[in-house]
Amino acid sequence: MVILISKSSILIAFLIILTACSSSEPTKVIRNTSDLSPLLSTENDDGFKTAITSREFVFPEDHGPHPDYKTEWWYVTGNLKTKTQRKFGFQITFFRWAVSPNSQQSTSQWASNQIYMAHFALSDINNQTFHAFERFSREALELAGSKSESFKVWLLDWSLKSEGKQFFPLELNAKQDNIEIQLSLNSSKPPILQGDKGLSKKSLTRGNASYYYSFTRLATQGKITIDNETFDVAGASWLDREWSTSALEKSQLGWDWFSLQLSNNEEIMFYQLRKNNGKIDPASSGSYIDTNGKKTHLKHNQVIIEPKTFWKSPSGTEYPSSWDLNIPSLDMILNIKSYMNKQEIDLSVRYWEGAVDIKGKIGANNITGHGYVELSGY
DSSP states (O other): OOOOOOHHHHHHHHHHHHHTOOTTSOOOOOOOOGGGGGGOOOOOOTTSOOOOSOOOOOTTGGGSOOTTSSEEEEEEEEEEEOTTOOEEEEEEEEEEEESSSSOOOOSOTTOOSEEEEEEEEEEETTTTEEEEEEEEEESOTTSEEEETTTTEEEETTEEEEESSSSSOSEEEEEEETTEEEEEEEEESSOOEEOTBTTEEEOSSSTTOEEEEEEEEEEEEEEEEEETTEEEEEEEEEEEEEEEEOOOOOTTEEEEEEEEEEETTSOEEEEEEEEETTSOBOTTOEEEEEOTTSOEEEEEGGGOEEEEEEEEEOTTSOEEEEEEEEEEGGGTEEEEEEESOSOOEEESSSEEEEEEEEEEEEETTEEEEEEEEEEEEOO
16 A cells, blocks of 8 residues: 555644653544644654665565654455355555654653554445444554564554464454454465565655555455354455655645456556646556566556546545556556445545456456555545
């Protein structure tokens, strides 16, 4: 997922730490801050590391946290269905923010310079219903955290963790109100280093980049429970990992991010950065992954994305709801359509994150698929 550190995201962390000044109470949830982003007009990244040059990725260490960087995330999306073809989409994301580059020096058990936020969403496609939830906590008293050895990232009882000593298979658990997912994920392809050997540049500004890798096809099975009714499901998921100390340029309005899993066992990732003047930023880029897991880098001018239809959400925001995506170098034309329009996350930050259906052609051959799209800055 291409969540850059937008002003609203930094503001959330800032407001959380303000509410966390008392050392005797857990962190409060801050809501409806998306309209407050203009209040934060400057950013101070002094003391944090930045993503400047490509690096050697080391596993399993890099699956865990990177506290020298301001933020990072573990992000999983997937399209699942039952044997009777009832379809579901899901998203769960764990975000870590460092409030300062140095560890908290305090005798309080609540003291921490690390803040965690998690989003959990489920799209019940057949019933056209959408559920989205949010949690916050400081990294204190084991309420939230992440670790590379016996990998685990968690926020209270929401967690993504290794089932055994190896990184895969992963176990994903989240429950809120009447919605629960219990899934097992196993990779059929190696990790994909996005961008330039894992350095994913977001603009021409030095250090405005992230370290970014993906597992683009995870065989997934497990259970989804809605209103005490449990469904056995199976399908495919996608795991993104990024960490950085970067921010959107003032000229960048937002992004459209696509993760597409095709029926021929190929995948496409592409993020399109949109500028305030309506043009596409040349920092936009992505990847094509073949059936053997080999990556081909896609530059901004190699992918043509044209929105075809639009949907106005209850928040008043208008989002694209279908697209034509054309990659001439691959002789690929895809029509991408949201399974359901109502997949807007309207919590502390507002963005659209939803399951999509794919139909198209590669050369003369028909192709189908599914995936996820994230829309920010609308």
